[in-house]
Amino acid sequence: MPKKHNNNKGLFDSEHRILVQGVIDYAIFMLDPKGTIINWNAGAERIKGYHPDEIIGQNFARFYTDSDRAAGRPARALNIASSTGRYDEEGWRVRKDGSFFWASVVIDAIRDDFGNLIGFAKVTRDITERREAQQKLERVQRQLAESQKMDALGQLTGGVAHDFNNLLMIVSGNIQTLKKIVESEPKALRAVHAIETATKRGASLTRQLLTFSRRQSLNPLPTDVSEHIQSIADVLRSGLGKAITLHIDTLDDAWPVTIDATEFETALLNLVINARDAMTDGGQVIVKARNITKTDEPEGRYVAISVEDTGDGIPTDILAKVFDPFFTTKPAGKGTGLGLSQVHGFAHQAGGHVGIESELGYGTTVTLYLPPTDTLCAEESGSSRRGTRARGGTVLLVEDNPDVAEASAGLLEQLGYRVRVSNNAEAALLEIERDGIDLAFTDIVMPGKIDGLGLAKMLRATYPHLPVLLATGYSEALAGRKLDFHVLRKPYEIHELSQALAKLSS
Numbered sequence: 050m051p052k053k054h055n056n057n058k059g060l061f062d063s064e065h066r067i068l069v070q071g072v073i074d075y076a077i078f079m080l081d082p083k084g085t086i087i088n089w090n091a092g093a094e095r096i097k098g099y100h101p102d103e104i105i106g107q108n109f110a111r112f113y114t115d116s117d118r119a120a121g122r123p124a125r126a127l128n129i130a131s132s133t134g135r136y137d138e139e140g141w142r143v144r145k146d147g148s149f150f151w152a153s154v155v156i157d158a159i160r161d162d163f164g165n166l167i168g169f170a171k172v173t174r175d176i177t178e179r180r181e182a183q184q185k186l187e188r189v190q191r192q193l194a195e196s197q198k199m200d201a202l203g204q205l206t207g208g209v210a211h212d213f214n215n216l217l218m219i220v221s222g223n224i225q226t227l228k229k230i231v232e233s234e235p236k237a238l239r240a241v242h243a244i245e246t247a248t249k250r251g252a253s254l255t256r257q258l259l260t261f262s263r264r265q266s267l268n269p270l271p272t273d274v275s276e277h278i279q280s281i282a283d284v285l286r287s288g289l290g291k292a293i294t295l296h297i298d299t300l301d302d303a304w305p306v307t308i309d310a311t312e313f314e315t316a317l318l319n320l321v322i323n324a325r326d327a328m329t330d331g332g333q334v335i336v337k338a339r340n341i342t343k344t345d346e347p348e349g350r351y352v353a354i355s356v357e358d359t360g361d362g363i364p365t366d367i368l369a370k371v372f373d374p375f376f377t378t379k380p381a382g383k384g385t386g387l388g389l390s391q392v393h394g395f396a397h398q399a400g401g402h403v404g405i406e407s408e409l410g411y412g413t414t415v416t417l418y419l420p421p422t423d424t425l426c427a428e429e430s431g432s433s434r435r436g437t438r439a440r441g442g443t444v445l446l447v448e449d450n451p452d453v454a455e456a457s458a459g460l461l462e463q464l465g466y467r468v469r470v471s472n473n474a475e476a477a478l479l480e481i482e483r484d485g486i487d488l489a490f491t492d493i494v495m496p497g498k499i500d501g502l503g504l505a506k507m508l509r510a511t512y513p514h515l516p517v518l519l520a521t522g523y524s525e526a527l528a529g530r531k532l533d534f535h536v537l538r539k540p541y542e543i544h545e546l547s548q549a550l551a552k553l554s555s
Contacts, residue, residue, distance in 0.1 A: 076173040079159075082166050084108050084127055096175050098145030109171065112142045114149070130156040130169055139180075141172070146530055151177045214252065214522025214539040215453050221248045221540035222456025225463065250542050269307045269399070271422045274352055275299035275338050285321050292331035295321075299338035304421035306352050308399050316395040320356035320415050323389065327360030327413060334358050338420075351401065355416040362409040371405065392417070428460070442487035443467045447477045447504065448520075449495045453539075457520075460543045461490070464550070474499035474507075481512065488553065493521040493536075505534050516553035 076093035078086055085108055089101040097104075097112065110123035117123070117140070130136035143150040153174040161167050180534040190480070224245050231237035278299055284296050319335070324334045325507050335357040343349035363371065392415070396403040400420045407413040444466045448454035451472075458468040471477040473495055480486065489508055493501035505517045522539040537549045 074174075076171075078171055080109055080127075080156075080169040082127075082131075082168055084110060084123060084169075087168070093173070094148070096144075096173065097142075102223060103145075104318060112173075112231040114141050114143060117141075126154075126156055127169065130158045131166055134158050139176070147209075150175045151180045212522070215450055217248050217540040218362070218522065219251050219450075219452045219456050220244065221252075221542060222453070222460055224248065225543050226459055228443045229396065249542060269309050270312055271305045271307050272313070273303070273305055274297060274313070274419070275301060275303040275307075277313065278317070278336060278338060278354070281317070284314075285318065288310055288318060288322050289325050289334060292535075293325055293328055294333050296333060296335045297337075298335060300340065302340075303338045304340050304350070305351050306399070306419040307422040308419065309395075312391075312395045312398075316392045316417065317354070317356070319389065319392055322362065323415075324356055324358035324413070327358050327362075332359035332412075341418075352421055353416050353418055355414055357412065357414040359412045362411055363405075363407040363413055364409060368405060368407055372403070378541055389415075443485055445477060445480055445486045445489045446470045447472075447474065447489065447491035447501065449473060449492065453492070457490070460546050463543060464547055473497045474501070474504040477504060478507070481508070481515075486515065486549070488516045490520065493519055502534075518549055518553060 072090055073092045073095055075090075076096045077090045078093050079088050081087055086105050089099070089105055093104075094100060108123075109120055113123055122140075124283055126136045126138070135155070137153075137155045138153065139153050141149050142154075143149060153176045155172045156168045156170075158166060159168045159170055186481050204353045224241055228238070231241060278297060282295070282297055289295055290361070321334055321336070328334075335355075337353075337355045337357070339353045339355075341351050341353045343351065372389050393403050396417050396419065401418045404416045404418065405413065406416075444461050446454060446458055446461065446468050448457060448470065454470050454472070458470060461468050466488075469480060471480050474491075474497055477491065481489070488506070491501040491504055495501055495504075499507070501519055501521075505519060508515055508517050517534055518541055519534050519536045520541070521536060535552055537546065541549075
């Protein structure tokens with residue numbers, strides 16, 4: 050049986066003096082087997098703030114946070130060091146003045162020549178600055194990864210959006226004709242409606258992907274969000290059902306913001322639908338609009354539009370993923386995982402950002418932070434907004450895809466227009482020279498030296514009184530640009546085409 054080494058104080062002090070002499074960047078001190086501090090170096094005084102006569106004789110547990118002490122972490126550290134010879138970790142520690150710092154801690158067990166535990170050597174470094182630098186680097190890396198992800202998704206979506214939406218345009222355009230043919234045949238009409246619903250769903254998915262990747266072509270205008278939210282309140286209520294109440298709380302003097310009203314409505318509806326799905330037993334959705342100022346940001350003024358629910362809340366490990374495309378917690382077939390992605394994309398494309406807060410059992414709040422604008426556009430007069438160009442005029446339809454041209458011409462004819470078709474910009478210019486054209490309706494993406502946007506600009510310069518309407522499934526030429534022309538997004542329905550043509554009236 051090993052003999053106890055009772056006279057160890059001289060050895061202990063000698064080893065300690067060699068270890069700590071001249072060290073000021075590290076807190077180095079010794080503990081007895083119970084964790085009582087028995088000496089103290091200059092580095093410990095500098096980092097932790099205690100003079101030797103204030104701390105020697107105290108237990109080292111006082112450096113831990115209240116929660117760590119309650120969890121027994123100091124005793125656990127000594128037990129591990131005693132059994133394995135060494136313990137190391139990083140964590141929060143508390144200085145004399147009550148402030149916190151992030152510490153790197155190493156505890157070594159000290160034994161005598163017979164293997165008896167005679168105490169511990171403890172080394173602590175203040176690595177708060179290193180940790181903050183590491184966290185900043187990780188944030189930058191996450192932002193870079195997010196940017197690369199969105200760019201890749203945008204390139205993929207943009208690459209297929211034009212052709213895919215043209216295909217949907219052919220389906221959507223011909224559905225209007227089929228409706229008239231089968232309106233007296235219920236079974237066939239149900240089939241047509243099913244095709245129409247699927248077409249709308251496909252168009253919506255493409256639009257949401259484009260918005261998330263910030264490739265959606267927008268028509269941003271200065272808007273009073275409080276007034277706009279009130280104007281679509283009935284639409285929001287209709288999406289909630291009877292078991293959930295909607296409360297709208299908006300400021301009358303909320304700052305105007307520059308947004309695409311259609312994308313804003315889609316984002317708000319996505320948030321309300323998500324809130325509804327989080328409240329299976331009913332509840333309340335609160336939509337707010339407030340002016341706020343964030344003092345920690347250079348451009349800290351925002352209009353904050355929030356949607357708050359009283360649902361189940363979102364677990365912390367899921368919260369960071371909710372804006373990722375195709376991520377959903379809903380059962381299969383109940384969600385695409387693109388609703389919040391569209392919200393995220395809309396907020397950033399509008400120059401703002403989006404935040405989310407949630408607590409299990411207490412609900413979730415998603416907030417759009419949109420930068421204010423200085424001016425608010427005057428509303429166009431009711432007569433000019435509602436005025437409709439007289440039916441019977443002649444439309445020059447410029448479209449290189451024959452099937453899309455046929456579908457679009459069919460819609461125009463149902464609206465009472467005569468249609469002349471050109472398949473490129475050069476042919477369109479020759480057709481206009483023949484005279485008799487009341488309106489030009491051109492696709493943006495076309496082969497040849499002049500695309501639809503170039504054609505529209507030429508027509509405006511040469512024929513300033515000729516109304517021009519643009520259409521596109523997707524065009525890189527529109528990404529991030531504000532146009533002076535009205536753009537109709539494919540696939541469009543007959544009522545959307547009618548409204549777009551009406552807006553061209555002066």
